[in-house]
Amino acid sequence: METAQLVTLAGLGIGLVYGAVGLLSGFCLMSSMRGVLSEGDGRLVRSYALAVAVAILASQFLVVRGTVDLGKSIYLQPTFSVPVLFLGGLLFGYGMVLSNGCGSRALVLLGRGNLRSFVVVTVLAIAAQMTLKGLIAPARIAMVQATQTTMSANSLPLLASAFGMGETIARVFVVLVVAGALAIFSFAHDGFRRSAGQIAAGVAVGLLVAGGWYVTGSLGADDFNPVPVTSLTFIAPIADTLQYAMLSTGLTLNFGIATVGGVFAGSLVTAIATGRFHLEGYSSPRHMLRSASGAALMGIGGVMAFGCSIGQGLTGLSTLSLASFVAVAGILLGTTLGLRGSFRVQPLAAV
Numbered sequence: 405m406e407t408a409q410l411v412t413l414a415g416l417g418i419g420l421v422y423g424a425v426g427l428l429s430g431f432c433l434m435s436s437m438r439g440v441l442s443e444g445d446g447r448l449v450r451s452y453a454l455a456v457a458v459a460i461l462a463s464q465f466l467v468v469r470g471t472v473d474l475g476k477s478i479y480l481q482p483t484f485s486v487p488v489l490f491l492g493g494l495l496f497g498y499g500m501v502l503s504n505g506c507g508s509r510a511l512v513l514l515g516r517g518n519l520r521s522f523v524v525v526t527v528l529a530i531a532a533q534m535t536l537k538g539l540i541a542p543a544r545i546a547m548v549q550a551t552q553t554t555m556s557a558n559s560l561p562l563l564a565s566a567f568g569m570g571e572t573i574a575r576v577f578v579v580l581v582v583a584g585a586l587a588i589f590s591f592a593h594d595g596f597r598r599s600a601g602q603i604a605a606g607v608a609v610g611l612l613v614a615g616g617w618y619v620t621g622s623l624g625a626d627d628f629n630p631v632p633v634t635s636l637t638f639i640a641p642i643a644d645t646l647q648y649a650m651l652s653t654g655l656t657l658n659f660g661i662a663t664v665g666g667v668f669a670g671s672l673v674t675a676i677a678t679g680r681f682h683l684e685g686y687s688s689p690r691h692m693l694r695s696a697s698g699a700a701l702m703g704i705g706g707v708m709a710f711g712c713s714i715g716q717g718l719t720g721l722s723t724l725s726l727a728s729f730v731a732v733a734g735i736l737l738g739t740t741l742g743l744r745g746s747f748r749v750q751p752l753a754a755v
Contacts, residue, residue, distance in 0.1 A: 407626040408656070414619040415659035418612050419666020422636065424674040425612075426512040426667070429605035431455070433713035434500045434509070434739055441743050450590040451602040452717075457586035458610025459722040463617050463635075464579045468572065472621030476633040478710055479725040480559060485552040486730050488544070492708025493716070493734020495701045500735075501742025502698025503528075506713045507638040507706070508667060510699075515671025517683045523692065524699040529646035531703025532639050544708060560724040578724060612636060613718050620659055634659060635722070637715025639706030709734060 425431060429451065436449035466472040474480055500506050503524045505513065510528070514521035534540045557563040560582070564574035590606065591597055616635025624631035641660030648655050675681040686692040706712045709731040711720050717735060720728030 407624055407629055408631060408658075411619055411624040411631050411659050412657050412662045414623065415616070415662035416666040416669075418615055418619070418636070419663035419668075420670035420673075421666075422508070422609065422612055422663075423512055423515060423667040423670025423672075425605050425608050426508065427516060427671045427674045427680065428678075429601055431605050431609055432505055432509045433717055433735075434505055434743075437736075437739050438743055441740070445595075446593050447596045447599050447602050450593050450596040451599075451606040453586045454590040454603065454606030455609040455613075456718055456721055457583040457590065458607050459613035459718050460579055460583045460586075460610075460724065462611055462614030463722040464575060464724070466614060466617055466621070468575065472617045473633065474617065474621070474723045476621070477723060478634070479716075479720045479723045479728050481727070482556075482558050483552050483554045484558075484710075484727040485548045486727075487551045488547050488708050489710065489727055489731045490734040492705045492710070493731040493736075494738040494741075495705025496709055496712060497705075497735040497738025497740075498742040499698040499701025499703075499705060500713065500739055501745075503695050503702060504698075507642050507702060508636075508712070508714050511638070511642075511664060511667045512671040515668045515673075516675040517681045519683060519685050520692075520695055523686075523696055525642060526646065527696045527699035528639070528703040528706075529643045531700040532643035532707050533647065533703075535704045535707040536640065536643060540704060547708075555726065558726055560726065563726070575724075582724070609718065613722050616659070616663075616719070617722070624659075631659060635719045636663065637711050637719050638664065639703065639712050639715060643703070705738075 430448065431451060432448070433452055436452045439445040439448045463472075463474065467474055503510065505521075505524070507525065507528055510521040510524040514525060535544055557566055560578045561571065561575035564578050565571045569577065596602060613635050617633070620631050620635065621633040624633070637660070641664045644658070645661045645664045648657070648661050672681070686695070702712070706715070709716055710727070711717075711731060713735055716728050716731040721732060
């Protein structure tokens with residue numbers, strides 16, 4: 405089997421597992437924050453925090469062993485735009501509230517028969533493609549060029565090593581501090597400690613992120629035909645999937661497209677097997693407009709931020725990239741603003 409085919413097949417497998425876990429556990433950053441801010445339930449947000457901790461530990465273990473070079477990923481580039489990353493995260497977070505879930509969550513719910521998610525995925529893909537290569541792309545590129553900065557230290561380990569630590573020691577120190585703090589936050593909650601399913605979901609998703617790095621960064625490290633070093637992320641891959649569905653004869657399957665297909669298939673199979681599959685639609689035109697608007701904001705913002713609540717919130721943070729922390733700060737603020745605003749209006753039916 406050729407390297408590209410192996411990586412694509414592995415991406416499909418990772419997507420299948422993520423789809424099943426996402427459906428069974430409800431894994432979602434927006435649901436996590438809504439649980440804390442409006443319902444007083446902190447279990448989901450701690451599952452997300454545990455996933456970040458596991459992703460950091462496992463991914464950085466691959467780096468220390470020399471298995472994967474995360475420096476080849478988009479998250480650890482020396483030049484990036486702080487304003488564009490933050491604004492993109494802000495737009496994505498707010499859009500995620502309007503659509504009642506991120507791109508990965510929409511794929512999971514689509515597999516369960518939620519037809520509202522079909523609109524979210526489609527609009528997100530179109531908006532993302534417009535921002536990547538279409539009508540919005542020139543404005544995005546101009547903003548990036550006008551505000552980008554070159555950093556001598558583009559990650560927390562490199563920042564720590566500037567204070568006199570050796571690079572490996574600095575990396576281990578930062579990993580233990582960040583991952584340890586997240587793990588303590590997770591297990592300090594009594595309800596979360598009793599939620600075996602949420603613990604398992606957090607560990608599984610974190611390992612899937614590291615698995616994606618291993619597949620693309622190690623198995624895909626072909627000297628003659630290398631594949632991009634990446635892991636779980638959904639904005640650009642969803643856009644690529646829509647384009648592949650329309651123009652497959654001129655395109656090639658890759659890790660991201662296979663992952664998107666796997667998430668949908670994994671959720672669909674799990675929903676049918678557990679009796680959770682049922683068709684749902686919009687309750688009103690206003691509901692559809694709100695959901696589609698949120699999807700457009702997610703597509704535009706996700707491209708500007710170089711990722712989504714999974715692509716930056718898990719995969720990006722697993723690299724300990726400073727740019728990822730900026731993007732995630734924007735996502736968290738945008739989500740908080742959106743949720744605070746939604747508490748003052750009559751809630752719509754869940755997506």
